[in-house]
Amino acid sequence: MTGTVTVGPLCLCRQVKDSSVKRGYFQKSLVLVSRLPFVRLFQALLSLVAPEYFDKLAPCLEAVCSEVDQWPAPVPGQTLNLPVMGVVLQVHIPSSADKPESGPPKQCSHKNLLPAPVVLTSVHELDLFRCFRPVLAHVQLLWELMLLGEPLLVLAPSPAVSSEMVLALTSCLQPLKFCCDYRPYFTIHDSEFKEFTTRTQAPPSVVLGVTNPFFIKTLQHWPHVLRIGEPKMPGDLPKQVKLKKPSRLKTLDTKPGLYTAYTTYLHRDKALLRRLLKGLQKKRPSDMQTAVLRRHLLELTQSFIIPLEHYMASLMPLQKSITPWKTPPQIHPFCQDDFLRSLEHSGPQLTCLIKGDWLGLYRRFFKSPHFDGWYRQRHKEMAQKLEALHLEAICEANIEIWMKDKSEVEVVDLVLKLRERLVRAQGHQLPVKEATLKRARLYIETVIGSLPKDLQVLLCPP
Template sequence: MMDQNDDILHSFDKFHDWIYCICIVTFDLELGQALEEVYPPNAILTEEDKTNICYLAFPDSNSSCMGDTQFHIRIKQCSISSTLSQCHVAYNNTCPIFLRINPNYLFGFVYFRQIKDQSLPRGYFQKSVIILTRLPFISLFTDICSIIAPEYFDSGLKTVEAACHEINRWQPPKPGDTLKLALFGNVIQSQIPREVNITHLTSSGVLLSGRAIPPLCSTVYDLNIFESFSSIIYHVHVLWELVLIGEPLVILAPSPELCSRLVQALVSMIVPLMYTADYRPYFTIHDSEFKEYMTKTRSPPTVILGVTNPFFGKTLQHWPHIIRLAENSNNTSIQKQKLKRNNNMTFFDAKTGVYTHYKPFLQKDKSVIKKLIKSPQVKRPSEVQTAILKRHLLELTQSFIIPLERYMTTLMPLKKNISPYKSAPHPLPFNPDDFISSLESAGPHLTSNIKGNWEGLYRRFFRSPNFSGWYNTRYQAMHKKLKVLQLEALSHINIQEWLNGKEEVEIIDMILKIKNKIDEVDNEDLHLNEITQIQLKNRLNDIIHSLPDDLRNIISNS
């Protein structure tokens, strides 16, 4: 165990901007999977955290993963406060919504090594390095873990300490930045996307340009989704609908690597929407929520689970949608499959496929499917296939969101009706029927050639957590905008005109209101421009100076 001296326990503020801690999990003959080391040593983990990390750190005992295996996990955090640091709050304010930090969860990036070693009692060396972080940077932390873990296996814990000190010199994660991160002589290059917004439709159906779509270049979140979907590519449109409306999904796969990749690929299908429901890239029977997910007394919860233990093949047969990746699944070959469901089937004996009774609302885009399945003939690289698939899913999701965004703009009160002397108004409530009525003139048909029952899909979406998450975020953003407009109106008032005939109590009340509103600018991150802030302070000073000297001094010193 490393000495916990003052040098090791120095401030790791910049390190914690990126990583919470790094854990080493080993196999103990008496204890089973055990937490061997945590670095930095002062990182706080509860016993429940430690237990979950240990069980998720190794592939299932039924797996035959030999050599090195990488995968990632997502766990409900128990050990650290759900209050985000200033760095993470600043990151959340400008990052794309689908890359926002959820303070209730931690991601874990696992590098597991299993090799024969006759010097050990069991004849095998089994150990994992796990990087725990709040940031959902899937590709970046997979790369970071692939650099740190082999160094650790070669040289021990001192390399983990050295890595932490290097990471502690990195600049904080900032959306829009192109990263060049130094680690053990490597330079990791990637990009953190900025907040995005899709285009809007006017009532006449004319497209108005918005902020750019998410970049398709190398980013911290890059996923090779074609590789994950290739064996079930015929069902990609059905899966998009299931993810969009938040249906329970379970992925049965032969390894945590395959299931964690597919779970993350599913979640990414609806970018730039955020998948608001829960998802677990790798889930085991030892998880504290195992009983909740296995119960048959109520409908399965809204969650996407990735599992490898054959036990789940029996206990999850009541789930409505199951994706099976069989042992002999070849992710480079594409086979046409029908949607199928057989409740008497043991799913770990089943063939690769999508098992569901779900009837999709929309028709599939056969031209895209045809283009993707021709890759072996045209020898198109997997990265290009992924770019094609990402672009198609992005355009499909945007076509779905654009009418919603357009309708939301109609719920904003008119600027001329915002009073500088009253609190900012709230947006009008969302009316599903009014929205559906707007589809005839400004629906998805303006941007998508996919036919089907769009209205039915929207109505089903309204009952999903993804709609709640999207609507709450948009409502809050609109209300902030209305607050900014009200402050701008207040900053332009004619103070002398307003002061005419006002009692002292009214004047003091206005002073307190303006002070509170100035405080709101920082507390609620209202993005008020500097000129307006200066004007507000000038209006405040003008009002204060209208008071008698004695009262003015009291107010100024309060």
């Protein structure tokens, strides 16, 4: 999910030989536009719908839409049975209580379900290991590129591989929100084609997934290009793409590789690759391999973000400085130099064994869209918390004593401000307890009751 909502297509193509066509075959495609949180569900739906769609076209989609329209609303923490085209998809809707490093939740009993359901262990998480198989040796480099919001072109052999690789890349920063643009399947027909291919300005912070080799020639000026070869058999580890200089990216038949001049700030964790290779040798299931890889990326991101969270928390004014009848104090500004100095005692080295130039990585991160997105969100949350604490301070004070020497204008102003905060709090924009909300409503009634009748009529809702 692209400050902004990002959507991307999931595609399934069918080619049929046809000598009457210049290209030698006739091709049909079915594209579903899916929001990232439900990508696995849409993949399963696509695999069921596509074969029927190619034969029956619109009537097939109408029937499927009618069935999907009857599905219950997704509720976090629940497991749903979703019938479609004679099949039952059983899915668990994740909740905030689910731990990222834990295994998939247990599914419901199948006893009363005919036919037996197709169980999806996740509605949103891709098979990360399968997606990253050809680039396992460079996962940490790709993680840095994503963290820094670097423009990246992914050239894949099919729309499915393109979409999955782009979505895997954008999900590897969890729990940090991905704040850049991304297009899982981009074509020359997209409206931004001219914008992305122009050489008069630097490439934007976007991850593009494409299948047309024409982009190799058109986007030679991009700093990072990942070309993926044809998928290999599930039991084999495909040949790892090699790091190559961008200057070698000249022809349409460019070989698979990661074409970049980027030098990583952090040293590669060789133990991760050895562990994954050992898992392949022991024929460890792909979902277990994915769990290992996802946990590694999660811990790496958390080690990077925790010092930022700790420093940001120190910018919050002390609760004792919040008084009822004065404007609440401001959040202290984020000083990059102060933060970098704090890393000596509270940096990533406390939670991560990976060595490298962490300070250089943070300095580069400060210029990325992800720092701006993270900071804006945290500052907004802290401002809401500060406003909630101020409302609590007001509700704990003696309102009648405050009103004794106040003019009607000041009293009316208090009523309006309390109402505004009450509306925001009730809309879940402020983290306020229910007891505080009740006290605020009582305060409003008390204050209005102290005013002349004409003002009471104006302030009381009809």
